[in-house]
Amino acid sequence: MQNDSSQTVSKPITQDAQTISSDVLREKYLKDGETGEDDVFKRVARALASVEPENKRAQFETLFLDNLKAGALGAGRIMSAAGTHIQATLINCFVQPVGDCIQGFDDGGYPGIYEALREAAETMRRGGGVGYDFSRIRPRGAEVKATASIASGPCSYINVFDQSCSTVESAGSRRGAQMGVLRIDHPDVLEFVTAKRTPGRWNNFNVSVAVTSSFMQALLADEDCDLVHHAKPGKQFIADGAHVREDGMWVYKTLPAQELWDTIMQSAYDFAEPGILFLDNINQDNNLSYCESIAATNPCGEQPLPSYGCCDLGPIILTRFVRHPFGIAGKADFDFAAFEKSVATQVRALDNVLDVTFWPLPQQRDEAMAKRRIGVGFTGMGNTLAMLCLRYDTAQGCAMAAKIAQHMRDAAYNASIALAQEKGAFPKFEAEGYLANGTFASRLPPELQQKIRQHGIRNSHLLSIAPTGTVSLAFADNASNGIEPSFSWMYRRKKREADGSTAEYSVEDHAWRLYKKLGGNVDQLPDYFVSALDMSADSHIAMMQAVQPFIDTAIS
Structure with missing residues (x-):
């Protein structure tokens, strides 16, 4: 694999946006004068780069913008409020x-x-x-x-x-x-x-x-x-x-x-x-x-938190890193090198969110500054496995999901260690306690533990798999939500409108749409197209069991 992610990330195959995706984007994320997702990405990238040294802001704005376009999103509050003039938090959730x-x-x-x-x-x-x-x-x-x-x-x-x-x-x-x-x-x-x-x-x-x-x-x-x-x-x-x-x-x-x-x-x-x-x-x-x-x-349960702790979340769209989806134009594979680069940039972006955001309460700010928790995650796991010709409810599907999660863990922890060398470790960091027997960090690869002892780490926690409902709808063509399999290939969905009324939409699954776009016969889907309605509860648990060992908070 090539090391330069700009050479390895394949551009997503363009499709006409679904009506529900366009409506959610417009209602929840477009601000005054914005006409599409590129405008949202520019606003968010500019805001997150604003806390970098002045002589490097343009460089990081470009880096963050490229990563957003590659599929590394902020959670809903970031995409909605970053770079605006309203005093809204960029943090999705807290514990109080x-x-x-x-x-x-x-x-x-x-x-x-x-x-x-x-x-x-x-x-x-x-x-x-x-x-x-x-x-x-x-x-x-x-x-x-x-x-x-x-x-x-x-x-x-x-x-x-x-x-x-x-x-x-x-x-x-x-x-x-x-x-x-x-x-x-x-x-x-x-x-x-x-x-x-x-x-x-x-x-x-x-x-x-x-x-x-x-x-x-x-x-x-x-x-x-x-x-x-x-x-x-x-x-x-x-x-x-x-x-x-x-x-x-x-x-x-x-x-x-x-x-x-x-x-x-x-x-x-x-x-x-x-x-x-x-x-x-x-x-x-x-x-x-x-x-x-x-x-x-x-x-939603994806982050156990102390008093005044916060969820600073950013899912990465996994489908963007599948090359030759469904094996139609070559052997389907996952671009791990590009994914790891995206994860590393996402760590910096989410760390910056903590310094950019408006804090509703001073206790929340103090807690965040002391520990700098973030939550790099993913969305589209179900679709990604289908695009790799793997069934979600098989040992092979679980193994691939675990491999993706492991690469995400290692890339995120390496990036946070590097960020600690540049900006300092989080103030509450104590190596002996952090790496004490029983903690998640004590199960990291020995080389990562050694780096943490030597350099510290910028963020106490780095990983979280959250539900990504409206973000997946608006920016990922209704890719399967978070870690979940696809709900259904086509269905009707009701959405509450801004005026309180209810509208009903026809909704299509991203992988199903892409397979059709590439010439696949959606009337005779391959065996690896498996939805949540087709599998047992045990299969859902097996996927959680495969991925959770590599996530330092939780999966929702």
């Missing part, structure tokens, strides 16, 4: 803390419920989604000494956050997005996991249960589990047997772990929620386990 008090700060320094609500409203007003862990809030029926009353529990306050999200209009007319998390040992967990069985409840929330290793051990051993909290129960709970454990936590209820798990699984089966967060695994794997604790994720 919620304490066990109404106002002020609780004993652990967490903001009270209504201070957290204010912070969330300001974040959503500026265009960011928010994830929260509500587990600190005392359960329904707990004692409230200050007012000699009984607590209403976290679920009642989630109702308030849900209503606030409905009311706040985000910058750029983006609908608010939220994630609510509750620990599996919280006394109100049963109310939490069944809440969405009520139609219309928490429409502005995804919800997930934070599952501990101790619970999973109890489940496997067919044992009971305690539902606990630090807050003292009210008289009725104490009369019913609530008591203090040796660790000082109040046990509100004890029940079979299997019974609780079955309730969660039934809700997930019937209503597609709650999701599951394996909390101890997340924290053990965390490169920053030495200086932070994670209790929640962003709304």
Whole structure:
């Protein structure tokens, strides 16, 4: 392979834009005077280069522009707001803390419920989604000494956050997005996991249960589990047997772990929620386990984050790196050299986003500056495998996906190490903690670990596979979303218009369209054209299992 990516990246085969793609581009991403994606790319490249040294800005603007044209996009907020005059964040999502008090700060320094609500409203007003862990809030029926009353529990306050999200209009007319998390040992967990069985409840929330290793051990051993909290129960709970454990936590209820798990699984089966967060695994794997604790994720779940942490995301369109798609004009292959160059440039671009963006809250800025998390990712994996004549639901397809993810990991970490040599490592960097046994970084190739010890690294985390709905529609001809297989080759899709009405569109899959464009018979598709509707849940899990070892945050 040639080293110069400008000589190896094949230009995408041009096709007439789908109506839905043109409409999404116009409604969400084109700003005053812009007429097409090239104008968006120029605006974004100019903005991201603006924090480079003045004598190098033109050079980096060209570099970023070429990379955008090659398929290295910013996430939706970047593509929409970078280079504009509105005070909107370029960060898609955040995690924000919620304490066990109404106002002020609780004993652990967490903001009270209504201070957290204010912070969330300001974040959503500026265009960011928010994830929260509500587990600190005392359960329904707990004692409230200050007012000699009984607590209403976290679920009642989630109702308030849900209503606030409905009311706040985000910058750029983006609908608010939220994630609510509750620990599996919280006394109100049963109310939490069944809440969405009520139609219309928490429409502005995804919800997930934070599952501990101790619970999973109890489940496997067919044992009971305690539902606990630090807050003292009210008289009725104490009369019913609530008591203090040796660790000082109040046990509100004890029940079979299997019974609780079955309730969660039934809700997930019937209503597609709650999701599951394996909390101890997340924290053990965390490169920053030495200086932070994670209790929640962003709304879509691709980044577990500490309080005030952010998602600075940038997917790369994988289909752009397939040469001779479908083997029609030669042997289909993936241009790894060009892809690695694109990843390296993407690391710098996303690092610059942290310095360019408007921050809704000073705590968010401080957190980002201390750790400089970013999330290079990809979209179009399902289409890419088809273009390489590989079935998504086979060992060969999973192996190719893993190879792509591994190259992305190594290119991203190498680029961040080089950036640390130029601009400095992130301030919280400590080599021993970062590379400690159990962290993601401790499983990097030895040569990368040695470079990190020697030079440091610019970004604490580098990789994240997010959903890419509107970005894929607007800029990738409806390439398959993120890591997912294609949903369907042709379908009808409803889209909410700016005026609140609904329009219906005919939508075609990018790989299907390209195969047809190249002369393929779409009435008799090859075996490697496999959609999400054609495969088992196990096949989806197998793909996640293949790729996740190379991703330092998560896959959504």
